Structures are given as C-alpha cells and as structure tokens.
Amino acid sequence: MLQIVTTIVLILMSLSIATCFYRVVKGPTMSDRVVALDTIGINLIGFIGVIMIIQNTLAYSDVILVIAILAFIGSIALAKFIEGGIVLDRDNN
Numbered sequence: 001m002l003q004i005v006t007t008i009v010l011i012l013m014s015l016s017i018a019t020c021f022y023r024v025v026k027g028p029t030m031s032d033r034v035v036a037l038d039t040i041g042i043n044l045i046g047f048i049g050v051i052m053i054i055q056n057t058l059a060y061s062d063v064i065l066v067i068a069i070l071a072f073i074g075s076i077a078l079a080k081f082i083e084g085g086i087v088l089d090r091d092n093n
Helices: 004-028 032-054 061-084
Strands: none
Touching: 004 032, 004 061
16 A cells, blocks of 8 residues: 555656746746746655655665755755845955
C-alpha cells in the first residue's frame, strides 16, 4: 500500500514541477517566475523526502538541506534584484 501511495505522490509532484517550470519560462511577470522557482525548490525537497521514505534511508538529508539553503538564498537574491535591480551593493566610500 505504501508503495502505491508513494508512486502516486511522486507522479503528482513531477506534474507540479513541470507546471512550475512552465510558469518559470512563460510567466507574465518576474514575480510569477520567482514564486515558481521557489515552488520548484520546495517540490524538490518533498520529492527527495519521498524517495528517502521509499528507500528507507537518511542518506539524502544533506541534499535536502543544500537545496533548501540554495532556494532560500536564490529567493532573497531575486527579490532584491526585482526591488532595486542590483543584487550586490558595493559602496565605494
């Protein structure tokens, strides 16, 4: 029963990632693209978590942490870029 449920969850998450990728490519605004990229990161974390449940291992926990950190930093950088157009402020004083 668990095998069937995890297979269905992986299929649904794959469809969700594909839909978000479409929104990243075709999004009407930059904000839509940022939200879609954030959602892809969250879906990847869940996807790897389900794979960990299927394989009954904790081997991918570091991968989940790295993806979460990169998604967070990427979201902050893109939000700052949308707000001001500059990601790294260099003050020459």
